[in-house]
């Protein structure tokens with residue numbers, strides 16, 4: 074059984090949904106994971122923000138605008154009266170549900186329930202379209218099997234058992250449709266896998282059913298060697314190892330959710346990145362096979378905060394790093410990049426929710442300097458200890474960019490540097506010129 078995930082643009086209009094049928098209707102057994110239609114999750118975030126701010130008028134207006142957009146989709150999606158009626162009833166019920174949240178208190182759980190509406194809508198609308206087109210399919214409710222645990226990690230045991238229970242109900246079905254992104258949490262409440270999380274749903278399901286291949290269909294012909302939104306003349310990479318793809322995803326290549334490679338890597342299931350606008354393009358194959366190019370690609374992660382910590386105690390004090398890391402652990406704040414010297418350590422975080430509390434605790438035994446608006450630029454490739462000259466080429470390319478931190482050695486696939494965010498574009502262009 075294959076898993077095919079289609080992103081927001083791939084289901085972004087009635088026309089795109091029509092085009093999907095050609096890709097999925099080939100009798101190969103598969104589970105199709107869909108995102109919300111493009112723009113929808115952003116709209117739902119805006120609605121939630123208006124509700125948090127108690128701006129009822131704005132929330133109403135946003136819901137109305139979105140409702141009209143979906144009315145138009147229904148009009149264009151179906152030919153028959155029967156499916157038009159079903160489509161309209163479906164969106165009426167989802168938008169009535171959204172309107173019910175216009176009330177006094179708006180909670181985090183309400184927000185999560187609102188954010189789930191996009192994928193519930195896209196999958197149900199598409200399922201009706203398949204019905205109209207005479208293609209047999211079953212809509213699997215992701216909320217019946219996708220679950221995260223108390224650490225917000227996928228609960229793989231639960232997912233494996235429960236997706237199998239769902240699949241076993243339809244022994245003759247070859248085409249299943251399900252929602253990306255949405256799940257339940259440890260309390261059984263509706264939750265999600267964070268923005269871009271449909272990729273993660275795809276690989277989690279792929280791992281859970283031990284799929285032979287996971288395909289991620291999007292609006293570009295595979296992973297490019299640099300961010301195509303920032304740099305001209307980027308090109309698709311034919312093959313990446315799991316480690317390389319995971320580093321690129323984690324360090325900002327938006328085409329993949331930051332942690333979505335792991336489930337596929339754990340079960341050694343190849344992941345193919347493909348383009349719905351150009352289904353014949355080769356795309357990118359991600360697998361356990363090592364590749365040889367020295368430089369593979371560059372990615373950048375914005376919204377980074379750097380914290381420079383200097384021990385006020387004497388040189389060689391042991392236990393210093395432990396005391397520092399304990400604080401970050403207590404505040405459940407992951408550290409991305411780290412460099413150390415004898416009495417000081419610089420590190421970066423992207424979750425600043427508890428920054429003030431962390432800094433206050435650090436200041437009890439350290440001097441602390443905080444720099445915001447930083448970007449990690451990550452160069453991915455084969456940088457084994459035997460490989461010579463790569464560091465010079467990276468630094469030579471970046472010779473006009475002030476560098477705040479450099480990190481190599483944690484992995485043989487990645488050299489990362491920390492720079493001011495305002496210099497990101499210059500850095501990516503310089504690396505494109507210097508390395509590829």
Ligand code: ADP
Nearest residue numbers: 080081082291293295296297299300326327328
């Ligand atoms: P989807 O909605 O299908 O999940 P996304 O917008 O999340 O699609 O991801 C695809 C987009 O990622 C591309 O349109 C491209 O602009 C952006 N992107 C950023 N970095 C890269 C990269 N290195 N290679 C390919 N695409 C990238």
Ligand code: ASP
Nearest residue numbers: 108114254268269270271
């Ligand atoms: N719809 C969600 C988002 O926009 C999940 C996804 O598209 O992957 O973040």
Ligand code: MG
Nearest residue numbers: 080269327328
């Ligand atoms: Mg995405």
